[in-house]
Amino acid sequence: MSAFIFEGFLSTPEVLEVFSEAAVVQAMMDFEAALAQAQADEGLMPAGCAQAIAGVCKADLYDVPALIAESGRAGSLAIPLVKKLTDTVALFDKPAAGYVHWGSTSQDVIDTAMVLVTRRALQLIDRDLTRLNADLLRLARAHAHSPVLARTLMQPAQVVTLGYKLVGWVAPLLRRQARLREAAPRALRLQLGGAVGTLSAMGPKGPAVARRMAEALQLPWSPLAWHTQRDEWVALGSEVGVLCGSLGKMARDLSLMAQGEIAELAEPAGGGRGGSSAMPHKRNPVSSMVALAAATRAPQRVAALLASMPQEHERGLGNWQAELAEWAGLFISAHGAVKALADAAQGLGVDEARMRTNIEALQGLVSAEAVSMLLASTMGKAAAHALMESLTRQALASGRHLRDVTLDAITRDAALAGLHDRLAPLFDIDRAAEPAARIALDQLETLDAEARRLQASPLPS
Known part of the structure; x- marks a missing residue:
């Protein structure tokens, strides 16, 4: 039984679709299309080549489960994806195939794809x-x-x-x-650094390509790869x-x-x-x-x-x-x-x-602290606390309301008699x-x- 069944049970169809295999692969394709177009705009490849690449950057043209299966052997989903994209471009435009993924690296495309789906x-x-x-x-x-x-x-x-x-x-x-x-x-943020983060394969045009990509994908970009x-x-x-x-x-x-x-x-x-x-x-x-x-x-x-x-x-x-x-x-x-x-x-x-x-x-027990503070004004905090502990135990044992038990205690103690009228409001919920x-x-x-x-x-x- 697939664990995905129970993952879906605890989530929503919307977010499962966001992180679906097809959605992640499409986000990677969006990266490749934006990369090619940005490089064409900066004169690093003919415009026709960028169009040829972008035209087949559609996940539904590919066997996504097969790409994922191959990724285990390759060590990265980007490797079989770029290979299959290159082969597909070559069917329509052989020169354009030589520009696929040019100057980028596997982590660039995967990180940016994860940024897009996470957004x-x-x-x-x-x-x-x-x-x-x-x-x-x-x-x-x-x-x-x-x-x-x-x-x-x-x-x-x-x-x-x-x-x-x-x-x-x-x-x-x-x-x-x-x-x-x-x-x-x-x-x-856009991830685009190439092999070691320096964009060296694109020469001085690298930062301009990155800025164009960032604008196309509506992502910020910084010169330091992450x-x-x-x-x-x-x-x-x-x-x-x-x-x-x-x-x-x-x-x-x-x-x-x-x-x-x-x-x-x-x-x-x-x-x-x-x-x-x-x-x-x-x-x-x-x-x-x-x-x-x-x-x-x-x-x-x-x-x-x-x-x-x-x-x-x-x-x-x-x-x-x-x-x-x-x-x-x-x-x-x-x-x-x-x-x-x-x-x-x-x-x-x-x-x-x-x-x-x-x-x-709860028989008024939730008012015990308020009553204890009232008693403390006359008999001190420690004595009042001890008395209230005794009175709450009496209320529980007898099933009587704490208000009534306390009134009895006040009535018996002349020093506390002056508190009689101030007691009832403390039990008002x-x-x-x-x-x-x-x-x-x-x-x-x-x-x-x-x-x-x-x-x-x-x-x-």
């Missing part, structure tokens, strides 16, 4: 990240005042609001989107890995809040989504599942990219090839995660009544949620502005 993958990620962020911001504003349990170390802690939690999800996603926008133009200087490229991959981690954080919280015993949130259902082969009642959080799978796999892929960076001299042996093998999978997983969570956020179910019920079921609501609303202004800024300047095509 398309980033556009998909950016598009769906914009959609996800917009829906999270919408939900955060709608539920800025909706009380929900905050949980620490997997246990109930205090009362916050759902808007506060959603702000905590969307803020890192907006930061990641901005960082990807910053990293992309530094990493997505054959073994992989810092900006790996930095982009690392940003994608951090994005997967941020998406995984959201997915972890969402899946926990969607558990049947909690039931505060629910992913969209219907149309066979999230069903079970054995249990008809189940509503599995499949979007969270996809994002968590991406977050699980991304660290290993990013680690492989980092490990591949110490490349030998002017051309790496094994490490560049390892980088290539990991690269596509990182982006394939990332888009699967972004798209899945964007779909979930669009139809996310929020049960405010259940959120309140879950708070009330909506009041307890106010600090979180204030933070959420304050942050929403900033996050909305950042989202608008990013929407106004999408990644270039």
Whole structure:
């Protein structure tokens, strides 16, 4: 059984197509066509030869699986591709065949092809990240005042609001989107250096050819080849890995809040989504599942990219090839995660009544810290903390509300009697949620502005 089946299951048809064999080969052909045209424009080959080369730079003219099979023996996909391209050009224009791939090297064509397909993958990620962020911001504003349990170390802690939690999800996603926008133009550059990066085969015309190619492919170019200087490229991959981690954080919280015993949130259902082969009642959080799978796999892929960076001299042996093998999978997983969570956020179910019920079921224990601080104003922090520990144990053992247990204790202690009227408001759920609501609303202004800024300047095509 092919691993591709399970890769596709965790991703999207769009990004799988971006990194498909045919798409990568076509990107390599685009490089060769642009190279020939740029060299013709600089007088390094007749215009007719460039036209002959460009005319057959179409992946669908070639047996792509055969090229890939040959690449294993050749040590590079570029070698059989250039040979087959040369043979094909020769069928129509023998002199033109002598100019195919002239002055370039295998890594030039492969790196640039990966830049071209990665640019398309980033556009998909950016598009769906914009959609996800917009829906999270919408939900955060709608539920800025909706009380929900905050949980620490997997246990109930205090009362916050759902808007506060959603702000905590969307803020890192907006930061990641901005960082990807910053990293992309530094990493997505034309690779054209020839054998050792000096463009020596093209003589003084080399830089002009590179500039023309960069313009044709809509890529920046720098005179220093990055054959073994992989810092900006790996930095982009690392940003994608951090994005997967941020998406995984959201997915972890969402899946926990969607558990049947909690039931505060629910992913969209219907149309066979999230069903079970054995249990008809189940509503599995499949979007969270996809994002968590991406977050699980991304660290290993990013680690492989980092490990591949110490490349030998002017051309790496094994490490560049390892980088290539990991690269596509990182982006394939990332888009699967972004798209899945964007779909979930669009139809996310929020049960405010259940959120309140879950708070009330804790018998007021989530107010223990606030009550302890009130008691400390009279009896000191240490004594108040010890008393509240005792009172919470009594509430749990008796099944009574902590408010009532505390009122009994205050009534019995003349020194605390003056606190009686100040106690009840501390158990008001909506009041307890106010600090979180204030933070959420304050942050929403900033996050909305950042989202608008990013929407106004999408990644270039």
